[in-house]
Amino acid sequence: MKRLQIWLTSFLFLLTSVYAKERLLVVTTLPDLASIAQEVGGEKVQAVPLAKGYQDPHYVIPSLKLMSVANKADLFVEIGLQLELWSEKVLDGARNPKIRPGQKGYVLASQGVRLMEIPKVLSRSGGDLHPYGNPHIWIDPLNAKIIAKNITSGLIRVSPENENYFHKRLKQFQRKISIAMYGRKLVALFGPSILDKLYKKKRLIPFLKKKKLSPRLQKRLGAKSLFELLGGWVKTSLAFRGKKIVFYHQSWIYFAQRFGLKIRGYVEEKPGISPSQAHRQYMIKLIQEENIPVIAVTNYYDDTIPRLLAKETGAKVVILPAMTGGVPAAKNYFRFMDYLLETLAKAYGD
Amino acid sequence: MDKRWKCCLLIFLFTCFFSPFLKGEEESVEDLKGDKELQSLLKEAEEESQKGSSSSTGKESSSESTASPGVIQKISQKLNEFNPRITIFGDISYHWSHKPVYNEEGEQISRRFSLREAEGDFRADVDPYAKGVLIVSLGEETPNQYTVDIEEGYITFESLPWNFRAKIGKFRPDIGILNKLHLHDVPQFNYPLPIQRFLGEEGLSTAGAALMWLFPYAPWDFSLQVLNVDQESAFPYPQRKNGKLSASSYPSIFFRNKLQESFLENYELQMGMTYGFGYGDKKNRLKNQIFGMDFFFRWRPLKRGTYRSFVIQTEFFYVERERFQQDGGNIYSIGLYSFIQYQINRNIYLGGRYDFSHDLEDSKNREYKLSGYVSYYTTEFLRLRLGYEYHHLNRQRPDIHSIFFQITFVFGSHPAEPYWVNR
Known part of the structure; x- marks a missing residue:
């Protein structure tokens, strides 16, 4: 009995010390x-x-x-x-x-x-x-x-x-963000700061494409050009960079700007306002005329209207999480961004 | 040498031999840092990154700015954010009943449009420790006659230690669930019968002080409220003698606790209990008591929270009024209401309510109401509501069938508060 008391006391002490720490x-x-x-x-x-x-x-x-x-x-x-x-x-x-x-x-x-x-x-x-x-x-x-x-x-x-x-x-x-963004080799070569600056000014990809490597460096880096060293999310985004998209709600401007998507319109007539019949017609016309391939909807919005628009126009509806944990695969911030980039790349690639 | 040591030796030798080949990509590139060609590339990249924005890209957006305190302050001034946030609420209604309804002055109050209430809500941080709220209402007491009233005016102390929070001034006390809401926020056209009969026609709003405490280990809230007794129709029912209210100099005291829990993410349950007492008669100190229980259940799927919800809410009140034996002894009255509400899409809510109440003066007199409604929200700021109500008064008075139409709107600096939709 005494032994049990000692065990219990030690356990409680451990518990409280863990709690205190x-x-x-x-x-x-x-x-x-x-x-x-x-x-x-x-x-x-x-x-x-x-x-x-x-x-x-x-x-x-x-x-x-x-x-x-x-x-x-x-x-x-x-x-x-x-x-x-x-x-x-x-x-x-x-x-x-x-x-x-x-x-x-x-x-x-x-x-x-x-x-x-x-x-x-x-x-x-x-x-x-x-x-x-x-x-x-x-x-x-x-x-x-x-x-x-x-x-x-x-x-x-x-x-x-x-x-x-x-x-x-x-x-x-x-x-870690820089490596996920540009790939490990580029980060090791140039450092996050220069890459961020170049990328924000939209000069990174032209710079990487423009610069030639000597055969000696090609051999040492294991790549024919600097552009080949590009990895991460920026590389994944090449699948849809410069392409057109329609979003359901006005919440993707930062993502679109960063990864080069061209937002051509929103399914909502105004933020938070469901689309009227006239706006739906306008969107159908816009999607058809501009040949917009993807309508993206955040997963907490009703996708009925985007699917109707897709049916009329032949565009593809893509459901995206807007936050970490939005889908089981998006366990943390890195996996969330992976999921967004890969889903969109797949949608444009198909 | 035993097996364990052999194993360790092997691992050591393996690591020593293969470590140069196990270097990561990053490290192998790091080894090239001294390379002249690479250094020149790095220099070029640095120069390129220093250059101004390329003409092709221009500004990221024509309407952008950096979120710095300066910019936010500038925008805040535009919003009058250093002045109180000002919001106006309006509540317009049309009430049709199959028989005309008259008020105490004999004026017809049914079959007409009415600006039932217009409310100005002013609120701001007073300092780092307190917030101030002033709500002024213009209400149509009798047809085409409006009276100005301070509906609420209080200060809250938000930085008290030990999980306390305090409120002092005139406010709607925490008695059950619906009494805290202003008329335009009530999920139906009017307050339920027990609130009207036991707390006042538009619920209880009075001056006093409240101290709230949050239990540290669970979502469990306790409050102690000390309230003035100066409204004739409201608890604890002060009498009018020789034109003056004969209220006790003792304030009414209310205790409340509520416990809230969410489960399986989509379900929320809240239960509360209130007890209050006060003296409606100054001379004889006859004690009046009120006991209330409330229950609230909401289903709201998180993934489709803006499109679907289901609410059940009920409140029960028991009132005991002390009287002398020669006046007929104590009176016991009970009242309750229950409502259900279902949201069928982003904009439309359907609901129904049952109210029941005893008469405070004569518990043999009972009345009940059955009502149904549909609310349509164009946005969080504008709501249209159509409802039907059947009101059974008592044996002496005829039943009333009514149809209500209501428009409620909000404008001003009040941000969109979606939960306003349900509560």
Whole structure:
């Protein structure tokens, strides 16, 4: 009996010591933010998203349960830009002063991101407008680097003793993104910074194509040209770069811009407004006239109307997740981007 | 040498021999860093990356900017975000009944259009610790006569320690589920009978203070509310004597707790209990008590959350009014309502409600209502609703069949709050 007591006491002690040594709890609005936070936080962080990857991030109910999760958070991360309209209610209900906006434990992940589609006229006649610009910034790996930097700053604020650790992890994550983006060999040759700069200015592919390699270097690099060294998501995107697409909702501008898709229109008449008959006719005409091969729909939207349009025009409907966890294969941010690129490449390749 | 050591030696030798061949691609390229040709390529790449934007690409988009505090502040000024966020709610209705309905002044209130309510909602952060809310309403009390009222005006303290949150001012107290909602937010055309009869025609809104506490280990919320007693028709029913309210100088006190849980992702359950007491009679301190239970269930598939949902909600109230034996002794009244609502697509909701209530003065008098409605949301900001209601009053008064048409709209800086649709 005494032995059992000792065992139980030791077990409880172990349990409490593990609990006491607990990792920083980072609560994020979106699963992508959680995935990035986990990457930069490593073993010192437990990142928990409030929304699911297959849920419309605009339409999350700020329930007592979500407030209860945020109540224990050391750090709260959100995109802002009026995407998570529900987060204010979660923060109010969480009763956790540490994570309120302006406090150490609050991170606005979008800070420093170049915003697009800022409405020139703010009027509800334009539909569900986001006054600060399109908030779907995470569907661009180069923005993920900025998001990671913002999260790292937040982690250092709440846990300054781990500053070196978080900085090291941030560097590793940013390099990992670059490798996933351009391929390992190019990153090793030029470094992430130069590649990012070239790519943002849309000069990377022409540069890689233009530069000739001597036979000696060709042999040493195992490639006939620099362009052959290109890998990762940029290489996958070559299958649809410069091609036309129609999206259901106005949330893909960052992805399209980054990977060279030409958005020719939206199935929704205005953001958040279902298409009228006249708009459907307009879209049919547009898709037929411009020979647009793909209509892409985020998986939390009803695909009935896009399928009708596809039937009329012969275009292909592609269902895409908008967030990490949106489909089982998109387990983390890297797999999510893999899935998007591969699905679109396949759709255009078929 | 035993087997284990042999094994270790073999692994060591294997690693030593093959390690040069196991180098990753990245490392093998790193070895070339000293190569002159490569260095010149690197220099060229660096130069190329320093050049301005290529003419072919131009700006990424004509309407873009960097999210920096400066830019956000600039846009915020445009939105008046440093001033209170201002939102206007409007509630217009047409009420048809098979027999004319009159108010206490004898004016007909059915078979006519009415701007039932227009509400101005002002809210802002007061400082890093508190938020302020002011809601002013213009309501049509009698036909074509509007009265201005402060519907709510309170401050909340959001940065209290130990999971507390406080609210002080005039507000709609947390008694059950629907009392917290303003008339235009109620999922049906009007408040259910038990709320109208026990808490006031438009529910209870009064001045007071509330302290809320969140249980740290579960989604379980507790509140203690201390409220003024100054509305004749509302709990705890202060009497009017010689033209003055004979309310107790003691405030009413309410306790509430609610527990919410989600399961299997798509289902949400909430249960709550409320107990309140107060004194409606100053001189004799006759105690009135109210006990309430509420239940809320929602099915909302996360993958199609904007298209499908199903809600069941019910609230039960029990009221005990203390009276002297010579006046007939204590009165016990009960009331309840239940509603179901099904969302058939992104825009349309169908629902029905059953209300039942005793009369507060005479529990033998009972009334009930049966109603059905269809709500159509063009967007989160505009709703049209058509409903039918059958109202059985009591034996002395005839039943009423009514048809309601309602338009509710929101404009201003209020962001789209989709959950407004359901709650």
